[in-house]
Amino acid sequence: MDVLERINYLKDEINKSNYEYYVNENPYLTDFEYDKLFSELKEIEEKYPMFRTPDSPTQRVGSVSEKFLPYKHKYRLYSLDNSYNSEDLEKWYERVCKEYNKELDLVCELKIDGLAIALTYENGIFKRGVTRGDGVTGEDITQNLKTIKAVPLKLFEPVNLEVRGEIYMPKSSFEKLNQEALENGEKVFANPRNAASGSLRQLDSTVTAKRDLSMFTYTAIFEDEKDKKYKTHYDSIMRLKELGFKVNPNIRQVKNIKGVIDYCNEWDTKRFDLDYATDGVVIKVNDIAIQKDLGYTARAPKWATAFKFPPEQVSTKLLDIELNTGKTGVVTPVAVLEPVLLAGSTVSRASLHNFDEIKRLDIRIGDNVLIMKAAEIIPKVVKVVESDEHSSLKEYVPPLNCPACGAVLTEKEGQVGLYCSNPNCESLMCAKIEYWASKEAMDIDKVGPSLISQLYDKKMISNFADLYKLLPQDFMMLDLIQEKSAMNIYTSIQESKTRPLNRLLTGLGIRHVGKETADILAGEFSSIEALKTATLEQLSAVEGIGEIIAQSIYDYFHDENNLKLLCELSELGINPVEKASAKSDKLAGKTFVLTGTLENMTRDEASALIKSHGGKTSSSVSKNTSYVLAGANAGSKLDKAQNLGVIILTENDFLEMIEEKE
Template structure:
């Protein structure tokens, strides 16, 4: 090997060592050893060497923490060792019961003191890291405990995860388990940036972390600056240099280059465990990350092996959880919201209280049954918490603080918007306003009709709809198509050009296909997917009306359509006001029928069979309908809402709440290029 070749190699190796040492000191030890400007200069030098000669790139090079094109999706991998969850205890009585069971399994006398390790239960996302000969080769999510998703490229961006262990003679393999998290300060900065860009905010750091880990572009992950605490070590059984206790394992992990939470403690007995738990009940509020309890582990690893596992969890460890943060407040009033389908939702309005970092003054009470269950009275003192640290809810009432002669609160008998008598069907929890002319129902119906998934009328937002309804200019969906430019110009913030564009958009919406028109009608239980199935089976409103009112068995014969939908269709098409609406739409130029041309059946393989997609935002070159057509032609299904059953969310510019929900549920997010890659896979 020539000197000109060996010099760059030696320099690259030297730079990697210096940069990795500096990163470990900064991100893991919180003790910087190098100025940022010096680090940046050395990093650029290494990057230039690697660009000039890619053979110099090593797996532990800091330049490789972020690299490569976004992935088209994640593959499922089986964990070498099951990643089980922990059993929970919610008070010291349950903790003592667990300890008693542990002593019994280990055949120890009641009251025997066994050393344990207490660790904070970080409210993040569990990861399994696999190393071979000291090098990170795979990172995976927990998944179901047996299988997870392989997210190595994303985890490589976490600066506190070593790419190569700081061990001279590492074992052939080892597994490290730990928690990925977003510190509170970083989370606040992320949300501030999202707010400045007009994007939906993340609900909490844990959800933001989960969504970030399943981003398909590692550069997005890197920008969010995740952190990682290691807490469990698995080594080959024949490797004799491993630790003998959990406490030693934490020290071993530190020596190997991992960041270990500094607040762990070696506890001699159960009394010390309880003191540790009580100490951190207050102390956790001073941390810059969320923790919802402590984890207690038997210290001796051989005793852990003897104790073994249940089907779901280790017997030698338990999570002792703190109760959800609760606060009392004075009930000010009970208000009611009227939804698009007429459902009345009671809402408790109370004096503001701080909970989980935000001020809370309202909480939904769901329905009349919940009111009865709470036995809510005017002026009650209520206890409020955030369910899952996110959604405000009323937990209970404190009747001992109830004012004298306080009146029990119930749902009103008449609609708060229109005064019509409210109806509650037998067997249903919901109470409804059934007046189709109710302003609240009308506003909701109009918003639904013009939405992206229905008629997609650009320029007709909620504020404008409110003006049209409040001024009595629109009393039904059909009235939208009787608006003219002069009338629209009389509305607030509506110029002549905007009015002209809106009239044109309404006219264009008449060409939307029958299944979109059916969905836009807002029939109870008929969502976007069901509307498409019904429109295919019944190619016109007349056909569907006949089947709904005369042969309901034909409705339920459609795949995916059940009796509940058939009954809802029967009720809708039997209502005189709805019949009048359909006739009015036809007079205004709607065909309310499918086009004659049939779409050809796709030939060849269907790469997206069994996959469910949600589209959000504006894609660079595809319209929403074009993207949907491509997905469906490839065997996939497109739905309007994000759920745990969603396979992918396809997001473009100005993606809204669907993107945030996908990230919170950990659902992979695709851009247009990712989608195209899946289509040809």
């Protein structure tokens, strides 16, 4: 036997074994036999590289690409119109049959929840695999597809064609992959489709090769004359099988729409027994001549429709209702469930929204509840499954106390839910410190939620003033913080000491005082001292500050704890004073609205400049607006200004205006 003959023999044996195993799910060689043939082939190919061809099973190994290149499809991939119930299906069928005055044969196929791809074969050799993309252009992922054993590298006949298929990850492999990820502390995939997509879109195809992916093919576009003889869709699929492709065994020819409805009902329940996710049924007119005659709308074939199964729901036992105090102080209930498989993943927790919802649905601990998952959203409890036990279970009583600190829970006017009443509640305190450090307030960019909660847990801070007392070495006591980043955190905190008054006022988190109101306050009162001594009348006299806000500000600056905190801040060197006198009064009586992104200054700086020249700023455009200062990407405010005939200034106009008047 000469070398080439031996190579061909080995390739055929291995390909046949792959086909039997991955397509027919029928092992033909033992692992041992397979490995033996495979290493022999590899060895010969290494010795005689000129005989190594792209269709060799040894070429199923990965390689690394920089990025996926776009590829324009030879034949456009259309979408499918969706049907959601039997009426939709009947209407579609009526429309299709009308022109022919007879019932048309149909084919039902399970719609695999994976990734659509188009594969090109030339003379029976796999040439190219492209993702669906937008249907016109996709991405060339040939190298990755080659690693999937259900994608034949060489067909049983040297034919030319394009096939469409769906790449999917079996549910069992998905579970295993996520299990491993959990054990390694890695990110888990939400569902098998995401796992398949994530695995397929690896630039390093050795990663793809390690993942258990498979494929079903469901469309053939034959390019050889002899294959154009197939008159029905069903026969063309059987031809694909004959050529070596994996096709879904649950394909069925039916005589009319009644057969389709039966098929859909049957698989609505049976689908859960499959080892792959399916989210519906694709129904096609079987006769290819009629398909051609019916043609396409702009986006979908008229001769096909997709029936979507209703969202997957399962029932399981509600073991407990867990309570979490969120950062705003709101307490949310979470269902703790007996673990159950739902839409391809194990679910042990679900959302209950709020206590009103629990009451409305009369959910009791111990009930069997129906849970649902739509797409990748967190599962939620839909309703209680009626049972005899339900009435014997205890009615659920919402908590009276905060699970974080034990304080009494209260309702907030106009809000759903229960809130912790303790202003010093741990979760609330953390939220306050986060707000202080946030971009719109003191802008301490190195201090985020996780750092704050670590510092808080270690009792290193109890309010935002404490941040300024920390030294670089203090941060090094936290997890994963090295000297350099400790120094950066320290510097970023210390630098924030010089932020202007409006930012400090925002950061204090005074009720009803957001950024806008803080700006107004800082414009009217030059310092914290001035605000401490302001009377209620003085406060409510300020334009843009109503009675309720004025009262809230007044109360804040007359609360003992707050005064203590402000005093502390001042001692730490945080006590900004706005320049008492304006640069000029040249913009006196003028109201500006800022919109878009300015080039040479931030909007804050522009506001300060306007104020220092006696002008005012406002957040919305009205007929009282004197000027709109518009930067790049200005939005609706600009449109409104144009409609009202308000003068629009560019940044340069504005700067000139100030200079000119100075």
